[in-house]
Amino acid sequence: MxxxxxxxxxxxxxxxxxQGAKNEALQILCAVLLTPEEVTIKNIPDIVDVNKLITLLSNLGVAVNKLDANSYTFKAEHINLEYLESDEFKVEGRGLRGSIMIVGPLLARFGKGYIPKPGGDKIGRRRLDTHFEGFINLGAKFRYNREDHFYGVEAERLKGTFMLLDEASVTGTANIVMAAVLAEGKTTIYNAACEPYLQQLCRMLNRMGAKISGIGSNMLVIDGVDNLGGTEHTMLxxxxxxxxxxxxxxxxxxxxxxxxxxxxxxxxxxxxxxxxxxxxxxxxxxxxxxxxxxxxxxxxxxxxxxxxxxxxxxxxxxxxxxxxxxxxxxxxxxxxxxxxxxxxxxxxxxxxxxxxxxxxxxxxxxxxxxxxxxxxxxxxxxxxxxxxxxxxxxxxxxxxxxxxxxxxxxxxxxxxxxxxxxxxxxxxxxxxxxxxxx
Known part of the structure; x- marks a missing residue:
């Protein structure tokens, strides 16, 4: 210590x-899982929480290339889904609060996403209900292993819907948005968070080929697409x-x-x-x-x-x-x-x-x-x-x-x-x- x-x-x-925004980085980095194409991200803060997430993505199979101290390329072409059920992942995922945001992209692209109960700051309860209720609304089946504190969601194909979030959770909104961009049909998220970092995520996803409107408001409308491509992004x-x-x-x-x-x-x-x-x-x-x-x-x-x-x-x-x-x-x-x-x-x-x-x-x-x-x-x-x-x-x-x-x-x-x-x-x-x- x-x-x-x-x-x-x-x-x-x-x-x-x-430095680059920590809270934006945790969302943006997880979004690279939505495409097999290369994504370049600049102004990434060189801090412990972000570096842990980059390591987790690498272990998941993402090809990570460090361009300089604060710039990377990511290519999630070959993802090892078996890693999600490994003991190593249960330890790594538990040590980082932001790891919850890999679930939406994995669910959208591969039909399943798992996460151990995340850690992070000792500042009181930080519930995950908004995330998983959103996935369930999109058609995913939810399971929770109380013994291992391990969460899972699975779906053959997510389907767009209307949902009213019980709280304007920033990470919850980000996770649901990343799941909905590849869902079938239209998704409307009311009481969505509208922080600048969430706006950044939505604009990045649109550059990748997503169709998100209402950015900056508390009602997001997402028309699902079949796939997303690569892009370049600079963080606030x-x-x-x-x-x-x-x-x-x-x-x-x-x-x-x-x-x-x-x-x-x-x-x-x-x-x-x-x-x-x-x-x-x-x-x-x-x-x-x-x-x-x-x-x-x-x-x-x-x-x-x-x-x-x-x-x-x-x-x-x-x-x-x-x-x-x-x-x-x-x-x-x-x-x-x-x-x-x-x-x-x-x-x-x-x-x-x-x-x-x-x-x-x-x-x-x-x-x-x-x-x-x-x-x-x-x-x-x-x-x-x-x-x-x-x-x-x-x-x-x-x-x-x-x-x-x-x-x-x-x-x-x-x-x-x-x-x-x-x-x-x-x-x-x-x-x-x-x-x-x-």
Missing amino acids: STFKIEGGHQLKGSIKP PDMIEIGSWIGLAAMTKSELTIKDVSWDDLGQIPNVFRKLGITVEQQGDDIHIPAHKDGYQIQNYIDGSILTIADAPWPGFTPDLLSIVLVIATQAKGEVLVHQKMFESRLFFVDKLIDMGAKIILCDPHRATVIGHDFKSTLKATTMTSPDIRAGISLLIAALSAKGTSIIHNIEQIDRGYENIDQRLRAIGAKIERLPGN
């Missing part, structure tokens, strides 16, 4: 470019990383420029940070954060009541940035209620911030009230352990702003979602060192 040693309290300066920058760098700049009173952010795909993110008092300037397709030498003040609602920041399906605010919002608020002037609706364990890391001197009241598993210090009392360095990706980056930001030297254990959690983060932070002046595990 590796460790970060961080000397906090230093101002940073310079520019940083966000990671909006969660962009939000992380905004938070880092504010907490360390640093002037930073975040390059090539695809501003039109950021949705509510700039506005939410502005409500926290942070100056977010658009410069072309870059974001410039000036040094907040006098701190930043949280806005109240127009009637004077306390601001609440909550997650919601797109175009609402993403739940993946609520941990960042919570950390930023610890040094703001004012108070804010953070309401994490989706995952019941995601706010439990606040005990570590409280140990650092933050004023936070954990109201229940979903809500926390933060009373900001207005930088009149800095956070104190401490030793802590990263519980998941998003809490991990939030604790890292807290440590970089704190007085003294902090230690963060289990940084493999951070590496799952952030590419070469210690090197990139050192390039803008951070005092951070990676220490090998025992």
Whole structure:
């Protein structure tokens, strides 16, 4: 278990470019299974979760060719379906949440898809019902081995239908879309997720020969086709990383420029940070954060009541940035209620911030009230352990702003979602060192 040693309290300066989007990558990579032809994907983040999925695809028989650090070609011409029932697959698939999205493409193209109960972040229950109910609606037969926690769906040929999703699940929508593109007839998905990454997937599938309309809305209409061809795709920058760098700049009173952010795909993110008092300037397709030498003040609602920041399906605010919002608020002037609706364990890391001197009241598993210090009392360095990706980056930001030297254990959690983060932070002046595990 590796460790970060961080000397906090230093101002940073310079520019940083966000990596390719992790959440998009997990969808896009699975889509290569839909065609025997070559697919080229660029701007793939070099992170643990994505690299695990690439390895899984290779073991499944996909010919993988690495062009450079962030570009690959994939050719799923010869797929070894027997691998899906091997002990090796049960171990590999269980270690990665994104592995669930291979099921839709495999079911559509080969008539069957299997997956062990996936792992991932320890942030509470993340049910898979939406995925499998969608497959069943398309005509698949579902089976579940409780002893092995192994899921399976099978169908000779999927048939298009109308379905109303019980939740606007991003991964659920992606999985169902990938199954429906090769189904017979028309499929209508209502209450579909419409995140930019899902839009990217749909546009890529259309370039491969799919017929998807309604992209960007919550109703997708898919006319099934017999087969798909190859294509080339470039992934968007990671909006969660962009939000992380905004938070880092504010907490360390640093002037930073975040390059090539695809501003039109950021949705509510700039506005939410502005409500926290942070100056977010658009410069072309870059974001410039000036040094907040006098701190930043949280806005109240127009009637004077306390601001609440909550997650919601797109175009609402993403739940993946609520941990960042919570950390930023610890040094703001004012108070804010953070309401994490989706995952019941995601706010439990606040005990570590409280140990650092933050004023936070954990109201229940979903809500926390933060009373900001207005930088009149800095956070104190401490030793802590990263519980998941998003809490991990939030604790890292807290440590970089704190007085003294902090230690963060289990940084493999951070590496799952952030590419070469210690090197990139050192390039803008951070005092951070990676220490090998025992």
